[in-house]
Amino acid sequence: xxxxxxxxxxxxxxxxxxxxxxxxxxxxxxxxxxxxxxxxxxxxxxxxxxxxxxxxxxxxxxxxxxxxxxxxxxxxxxxxxxxxxxxxxxxxxxxxxxxxxxxxxxxxxxxxxxxxxxxxxxxxxxxxxxxxxxxxxxxxxxxxxxxxxxxxxxxxxxxxxxxxxxxxxxxxxxxxxxxxxxxxxxxxxxxxxxxxxxxxxxxxxxxxxxxxxxxxxxxxxxxxxxxxxxxxxxxxxxxxxxxxxxxxxxxxxxxxxxxxxxxxxxxxxxxxxxxxxxxxxxxxxx
Amino acid sequence: xxxxxxxxxxxxxxxxxxxxxxxxxxxxxxxxxxxxxxxxxxxxxxxxxxxxxxxxxxxxxxxxxxxxxxxxxxxxxxxxxxxxxxxxxxxxxxxxxxxxxxxxxxxxxxxxxxxxxxxxxxxxxxxxxxxxxxxxxxxxxxxxxxxxxxxxxxxxxxxxxxxxxxxxxxxxxxxxxxxxxxxxxxxxxxxxxxxxxxxxxxxxxxxxxxxxxxxxxxxxxxxxxxxxxxxxxxxxxxxxxxxxxxxxxxxxxxxxxxxxxxxxxxxxxxxxxxxxxxxxxxxxxxxxxxxxxxxxxxxxxxxxxxxxxxxxxxxxxxxxxxxxxxxxxxxxxxx
Numbered sequence: 001x002x003x004x005x006x007x008x009x010x011x012x013x014x015x016x017x018x019x020x021x022x023x024x025x026x027x028x029x030x031x032x033x034x035x036x037x038x039x040x041x042x043x044x045x046x047x048x049x050x051x052x053x054x055x056x057x058x059x060x061x062x063x064x065x066x067x068x069x070x071x072x073x074x075x076x077x078x079x080x081x082x083x084x085x086x087x088x089x090x091x092x093x094x095x096x097x098x099x100x101x102x103x104x105x106x107x108x109x110x111x112x113x114x115x116x117x118x119x120x121x122x123x124x125x126x127x128x129x130x131x132x133x134x135x136x137x138x139x140x141x142x143x144x145x146x147x148x149x150x151x152x153x154x155x156x157x158x159x160x161x162x163x164x165x166x167x168x169x170x171x172x173x174x175x176x177x178x179x180x181x182x183x184x185x186x187x188x189x190x191x192x193x194x195x196x197x198x199x200x201x202x203x204x205x206x207x208x209x210x211x212x213x214x215x216x217x218x219x220x221x222x223x224x225x226x227x228x229x230x231x232x233x234x235x236x237x238x239x240x241x242x243x244x245x246x247x248x249x250x251x252x253x254x255x256x257x258x259x260x261x262x263x264x265x266x267x268x269x270x271x272x273x274x275x276x277x278x279x280x281x282x283x284x285x286x
Numbered sequence: 287x288x289x290x291x292x293x294x295x296x297x298x299x300x301x302x303x304x305x306x307x308x309x310x311x312x313x314x315x316x317x318x319x320x321x322x323x324x325x326x327x328x329x330x331x332x333x334x335x336x337x338x339x340x341x342x343x344x345x346x347x348x349x350x351x352x353x354x355x356x357x358x359x360x361x362x363x364x365x366x367x368x369x370x371x372x373x374x375x376x377x378x379x380x381x382x383x384x385x386x387x388x389x390x391x392x393x394x395x396x397x398x399x400x401x402x403x404x405x406x407x408x409x410x411x412x413x414x415x416x417x418x419x420x421x422x423x424x425x426x427x428x429x430x431x432x433x434x435x436x437x438x439x440x441x442x443x444x445x446x447x448x449x450x451x452x453x454x455x456x457x458x459x460x461x462x463x464x465x466x467x468x469x470x471x472x473x474x475x476x477x478x479x480x481x482x483x484x485x486x487x488x489x490x491x492x493x494x495x496x497x498x499x500x501x502x503x504x505x506x507x508x509x510x511x512x513x514x515x516x517x518x519x520x521x522x523x524x525x526x527x528x529x530x531x532x533x534x535x536x537x538x539x540x541x542x543x544x545x546x547x548x549x550x551x552x553x554x555x556x557x558x559x560x561x562x563x564x565x566x567x568x569x570x571x572x573x574x575x576x577x578x579x580x581x582x583x584x585x586x587x588x589x590x591x592x593x594x595x596x597x598x599x600x601x602x603x604x605x606x607x608x609x610x611x612x613x614x615x616x617x618x619x620x621x
Contacts, residue, residue, distance in 0.1 A: 178390055178393045179394050181354055182454075183396070186407075187380070192411075200398040200399075
């Protein structure tokens with residue numbers, strides 16, 4: 001019986017998530033925390049109104065009064081960036097959550113059933129793969145009309161394909177494994193086998209991709225706003241702020257550069273989060 | 287006595303990939319026949335050892351019995367009902383009667399479920415007991431396989447190979463099955479652990495009056511655990527009988543060669559001894575030899591063997607599919 005006391009002293013569960021396991025995960029969580037607090041309580045960071053115009057202080061350079069300067073309507077850029085956080089995060093998360101769920105389910109079914117189900121799902125996916133992402137989004141927004149809601153719908157329609165591909169490839173491996181065979185011999189329904197036994201083992205790469213996809217969606221949203229088909233003015237959204245500043249890039253660089261830097265910083269944070277999560281989730285499966 | 291599990295003419299065939307180039311060349315659609323018209327009976331309380339080389343269809347047979355592969359022909363009668371004819375929900379309900387222990391304990395446990403979650407899911411889904419009895423039942427099952435309750439809340443990654451195989455056995459036993467199909471359950475384990483797991487099988491078999499289909503390529507293991515033995519070659523059963531009878535008086539040349547080929551621990555190696563060794567490679571199951579499928583490698587093969595497939599006497603207690611079975615064993619008593 002020597003074999004079965006050997007492992008008794010090993011820890012049964014993994015340690016808490018809050019003990020920093022890696023630098024990237026810690027960085028990611030810090031950025032996420034900042035972003036969440038700013039998005040929830042923008043009022044405590046600035047007393048300026050993000051949409052209030054002030055003709056007396058147009059195109060002011062960054063100073064003690066206006067940390068990020070002001071734009072051509074005299075609006076405080078810092079306040080606009082702070083209030084824009086909520087919208088950008090909602091867009092980023094909202095763009096990812098629906099494709100994540102739908103795409104993963106499609107990947108699960110395609111990979112598990114194979115054959116005709118797989119062929120149909122993958123051919124539909126090929127159609128979406130054939131179009132460049134941004135071109136497809138712009139086309140859909142052009143049809144539906146601009147605005148946050150239509151932008152989200154457009155991103156949902158084109159965003160699921162990566163999740164389906166990722167999950168499907170993992171399911172193809174997992175469905176051959178003996179624990180899935182075992183679950184079938186237990187007499188569980190196919191849906192139970194797919195969702196309870198396969199899904200938890202294949203979803204980690206989709207979660208990791210999702211964390212970095214939030215960044216890409218925020219970038220896409222900013223691009224759409226920049227192109228003038230995303231968020232309508234005067235709503236403070238980072239891409240829209242950058243877009244408004246482009247006419248003044250030579251005289252008032254801060255309108256474009258500073259919100260751009262904020263976008264890049266948050267993007268870096270989510271990338272770190274995805275990186276850290278991948279270490280955590282992959283190690284957990286061992 | 288009626289057989290608990292009655293397998294009749296069971297054939298498992300896989301369609302091979304048929305490419306467009308094959309269609310253009312007008313090639314025939316090929317099939318890989320993994321299990322070919324197998325008849326087997328499992329009596330209650332028996333431990334049937336199924337032996338054969340790798341690739342002979344042992345695992346395919348086990349998976350067909352479990353319903354993981356759909357047999358192309360034949361019947362699998364378990365307790366009076368043909369499993370191949372059951373509808374989806376009927377089949378799922380009948381799964382509790384026959385359970386499987388897989389070969390690789392490292393891949394046969396879901397890495398994201400604790401032992402308790404795994405056992406609880408089974409008990410709840412098959413309504414084995416009331417909600418309040420579940421913790422007690424889980425404790426009993428774990429103790430039965432030599433584990434304790436403290437192991438219940440762990441993930442498979444914190445167990446060793448032997449412990450994992452115990453968990454796999456616990457998972458199979460939780461549904462009170464009548465039959466356990468064990469597909470090479472010890473071949474992935476260290477030799478020192480193998481004996482423990484084998485003894486556990488023997489002990490559980492006695493205690494719970496289980497019927498076991500034990501698949502292995504290791505003859506020592508099979509001899510130790512089995513009451514009956516079936517020898518499989520290229521999808522067919524070549525010889526079937528009581529274990530000791532088969533090991534002492536093998537009738538089929540293939541069985542004899544298989545026994546000769548196994549290294550023995552109890553006799554010192556004699557370099558002068560002429561051993562019959564098997565020649566050639568295992569023929570492809572896609573392209574079976576004519577007549578007796580063992581004839582290209584058989585030392586006693588004649589023209590008859592190449593032409594006619596030997597028949598299997600289904601009623602005899604010691605059956606052998608050979609035109610020239612070895613009736614008198616000159617080495618009688620040695621083995």
